[in-house]
Amino acid sequence: MPIYLYIDHRSAIHRLHPTVKVFALFVMFWSVYWVDHPLALLPLGILMVALAQTTGAWPNFYRLRWLFILLIFFTTLAWMVFYRRGPALINLPIIHLSRASLVFGFGRGLKLAELLATSVLFLSTTKVEEFTAGLQRMGVPYRVGFAITLAFRLAPLFIDSALTVVQAQSLRGYDFNRGGPIARARRYVPVVIPVFMGALRKANNMAMALEARGFGISAAPTSYIDFPMRARDRMAFAIVAGIGVLYFGIYYFGYGAIAVN
């Protein structure tokens, strides 16, 4: 099973200039941030689904389907506990089930899901090298940009390693789900230690290999890949910027908020 999210599909989004893609990532986060109402978030969600379809990123969304579902479900549920506005539709202990809490909670869940979807879409269509180049073009120093992108590259490796450790300990009869939340957290010690030790070893090996390949000779290395800014990139930049302005406008003029009756 592939452990990285990048899918080589060569769609129009894949071929966009990396700076535009990094900018789009930022604008999507920005847009999601300004609105709360699910109806205001819906167009962004539809856009994500359409992009996932055209970029061939569906397998990644499918892999993470439970994360999306659980994120929306539990966020909605959690806000029914804390967001106690509007008349209750049904009287329940702890949970305040009102139209307002339902809409607000669902909106928050959708918001988190869209942030996750944006990241998945970005990583499905952007190579690590493009990410580095995009950050570099935006003024981020090469080493900082490389470190950020390396973290994206390493995270799946560590997750994969953690899953293997969980399997190894399960096979020794270990039950991770015994006890309350704190006891359960403590029961992950047999996972955390091997993963941490493995991560240290891997990081050390990688640091050695990087330097052995010349990482650090130059503060601004050259780039094998040329990223010319084409007309389509400028157009995409304008569209993305337009979405950002539109969503700020929605917020500014008072749309996109949740009205409490």
Add this chain to the structure above:
Amino acid sequence: MKARGHFQREDAITERNETLVVTAEAGSQSAATSGADAPVAALEEVAFAYAGSDHRALDGVTLELRRGETIGLMGASGAGKSTLAKCLNRIVPAFEDGDFRGRVTIGGRAIDGSQVCELAPRVGMVFQDFEAQLFSTNVAHEVAFAMEQAGMARAEIAARIGPALEAVGLKGFDDRDPTSLSGGEKQRLAIASVLAMRPDLIVLDEPTTDLDPEGRAEVFALIRRLRAEGRTLLVIEHEAEELRGCDRIVILRDGAVIAEGEPASVMGRLELLETSGVHPPDLNRLLGMLEIREHAESIDHAEAIIRAHFPDLPRVERSESEAVEIIAEVRASVRPETAAAPEPIAQLERVSFAYPFGPRVLDTADLTIAPGEFVAVIGQNGSGKTTLAKHLVGLLQPETGRVLIAGRDRAGLAPAATAREVGYVFQNPDHQIFAGTVEEEIAFGPRNLGLGADEIAQRVEEVLAAVNLGAMRGRDPFLLSKGERQRLAVASVLALRPRLLILDEPTTGLDYREQRKMMALVRALNRDGIAIMIITHTPWLVAEFARRAVLMRRGRVVFDGAVRELFARDDLLAGSSFRAPEATALGRRFGFVALSPEELAERIRGFA
């Protein structure tokens, strides 16, 4: 140390044991040579002790690497091989705290003021862990990485990528994701990325440790090509037969060079190799057993030597009809292992499996493991071996088909539910070790099963004795050697008293001595009645230890039978990236299917 046998030319060997005998040539190597005649690299009285260690990893090593020379560096784990290699580009002492002494020169110039990255254009290094040395999302970018760091112009980088990929046989792979390559391809990519920099010296630190036989063959074929091109290479390796083509062999022990010379001189010194943790070539072992004091450079050469001494040996042309005869003979001589089995411990019935959106990894696989069996599961990387094993322990659920454990369908059961029936030792022992002491690590499993304190203590004692770690019971597992940690991983699973023990590549990363120790333990467990299923890439290990072989290809079980029969089937071996050990392959030419040099020697002696 005395050279034994007339084939060992005393003048070709430099011995540096307790008496520190050094040849005139080696002794005359000057520290300050420079210019065109300077060696590509030289170590002069280099010593290094890691911080916190009371012994030296390197202890006064003096060694020259001359232009165009290929040196094979061998020795047990911990002998100092990797430390020596890392001194050549200053990873030691730049990355490792410790006490460094002596002098290292590259092209005649001392490197003590240099940074590791500054040496990248001069010294290229390929590491054992290929996952840790590939950073890019496509093959061309990977090759370009070091050149980008060196600030080369885009046109120059582009001009070098093609030839580098072509040199390692990866032409046309430019756009492939490195993670999608096989192990052998990944290592060849790592070599290509080093080659593109055109360094003076290429160091390969056990580059084939995690590879299947085909991957190993690919990498060593590439090394031979690079040697023919006149590159200067230092190759670290445990298997002596792979280094027969080197110009010079150097053996390290306890951080010091104890022998140095041409392969023909060193390879025949079986005792020296074995005591240095190196697997001596089977052909040399065989000749030694037959009291023939010659060095065989290949199977053809060994055949000629042996026929000269045993002219009555039969000649077997490898025609299909004769192969069939051999197989028939083998089948007649092998008692089916499963015939007497009362009830299988584990069964796979037409199991198929695929990851979401992925290709089929298991394809209608059938397998039955009976009590007391010793089964080797082999096949190239990605053939489905580990996936098959994970179905047996419930880490994966079949898409179609079913898995039975002790006659019970394991569908819906948690992995832990069958821990008493089937134990699984992961390839990397560090994936399970976490406790503060060896004893606690072993007690973890029985404690999870809810056993009483007396029972746990008894099991800990039993397995400590079985794996011979009693003296280390109070030690921190993270401070043990790789071989000891591997045995601890076995012990911690054994404490659950499984009837079937699955070991996934248990000898990976171990030197020959540790491999033998590990396999002696596994054999002893099998003799005590535990069924063994071992996943491995190592042909000699299958030949010597397993009785039944299961060969997998693209998710299918393509052979399930006696090991001896497998090694008589050239058709199967050729199509599965597996090969018979050299002694077995040689024996086939005389009409035998011998599983070890000892067995072959006995058969040959019958024709004296």
